[in-house]
Amino acid sequence: MIRLENLTVRFGGLLALDAVSVEFTAPVSGIIGPNGAGKTTTMNVLSGFLDSKGGRVDVEGTDLLSLSAHARTRWGLRRSFQREQIAEDLSVRDNILAMTDHSRASRADKRADLERAIEFAGISDILAKPGAGLNTYERRLTDLARCVVGQPRLIMLDEPAGGLTRDEAAHLGDLILGINDLTSAKVLVIDHDVDLIERICTETLVLDFGKRIDFGPTRSILDNPAVRAAYLGFETGAAADA
Ligand SMILES: Nc1ncnc2c1ncn2[C@@H]1O[C@H](COP(=O)(O)OP(=O)(O)OP(=O)(O)O)[C@@H](O)[C@H]1O
Ligand SMILES: [Mg+2]
Numbered sequence: 001m002i003r004l005e006n007l008t009v010r011f012g013g014l015l016a017l018d019a020v021s022v023e024f025t026a027p028v029s030g031i032i033g034p035n036g037a038g039k040t041t042t043m044n045v046l047s048g049f050l051d052s053k054g055g056r057v058d059v060e061g062t063d064l065l066s067l068s069a070h071a072r073t074r075w076g077l078r079r080s081f082q083r084e085q086i087a088e089d090l091s092v093r094d095n096i097l098a099m100t101d102h103s104r105a106s107r108a109d110k111r112a113d114l115e116r117a118i119e120f121a122g123i124s125d126i127l128a129k130p131g132a133g134l135n136t137y138e139r140r141l142t143d144l145a146r147c148v149v150g151q152p153r154l155i156m157l158d159e160p161a162g163g164l165t166r167d168e169a170a171h172l173g174d175l176i177l178g179i180n181d182l183t184s185a186k187v188l189v190i191d192h193d194v195d196l197i198e199r200i201c202t203e204t205l206v207l208d209f210g211k212r213i214d215f216g217p218t219r220s221i222l223d224n225p226a227v228r229a230a231y232l233g234f235e236t237g238a239a240a241d242a
Helices: 039-047 069-075 092-100 107-121 136-148 166-183 194-200 218-222 225-231
Strands: 002-011 014-024 028-032 056-059 077-080 154-158 186-190 203-208 211-217
Touching: 002 039, 014 039, 014 203, 014 211, 028 039, 028 166, 028 194, 039 069, 039 077, 039 154, 039 186, 069 077, 077 136, 092 107, 092 136, 107 136, 107 166, 136 154, 136 166, 154 166, 166 186, 166 194, 186 194, 194 218, 203 218, 203 225, 211 218, 211 225, 218 225
Parallel strands: 028 186, 028 203, 077 154, 154 186
Antiparallel strands: 002 014, 002 056, 203 211
16 A cells, blocks of 8 residues: 655745655556656655655555665665666666665575566566666666566656566566566556556656646546646547547
C-alpha cells in the first residue's frame, strides 16, 4: 500500500501539486496526465528531491517523508528518471553495481543480486559497454536493472517507454510486470503511452494542473470523460481515441 495524503508543492505562483491524496494497492500502478500535470513532481516528493507543504506518504507502514533522501534509498526506494542517470564513463555492470554501494549485504550476495538483475533485464551481452555507448533502449534496460538491485520496496519509473519503439515498449512492459515477482517491490509508472499504462497498471491516478482528476481501475478511469478531456490536444493516440 502506498498512501499519499495531501501532497502540496508550490513553485512561486504555480501550484504544481494541490493537496493530492491517493492510495495505491496494486503491485503496479500508474500516474498519467498532460505535460506539466505534476506527475514528476509527485515522484520528486516521494524520492526527497522536493518537500511537500504538509502531507504524508505512507508506504507499507513507513512514513517516507520523515526519512532523508539517502535513508529512503537505503529503505528500498528506487527511481528511474525521464533522462536516465547512467554514468557515461562506467560500464553497464558498474552502473548497476553502484546501486548496491549502500547495501550491507555480503560481496557474494551483492554478486548474486547483480547477476539476477542482469538476467532479468536481459543485458548480459552489453555489460562491458560504457554508458556513453548505449542506445535509448539499452539505457532503459540498464536503468531497470539498477532499480531491481538492493532489495527495493518501491520502484518509480518516470516515462520508461519514452522514445522507444512499440515492440521495445511492449517488452519493457513485460519486464515491469515481472518486477513484483522478482523483488516484491511495488511499482509506480508514469507514461504518456496510455496503451502501456492500460496493459501493466491495475490502478491509475490521473493528474491535471496539480489536481487529482480521477483514480481507480485503469480501464474505468480511461473511460471517464473528464480524463479524456484532459488529454485532448495533447495525445492523438489511445487516450484521445479511447
Ligand atoms: N523546479 C521547478 N521550478 C519551477 N517550476 C517547476 C519545477 N519543477 C516543475 N515545475 C513546474 O511544475 C509543473 C509540474 O511539473 P512536472 O514536471 O511535475 O510535470 P509532469 O506531469 O511530469 O509533466 P511532463 O509530462 O511534461 O513530464 C509544471 O508546470 C512545471 O513547469
Ligand atoms: Mg514529468
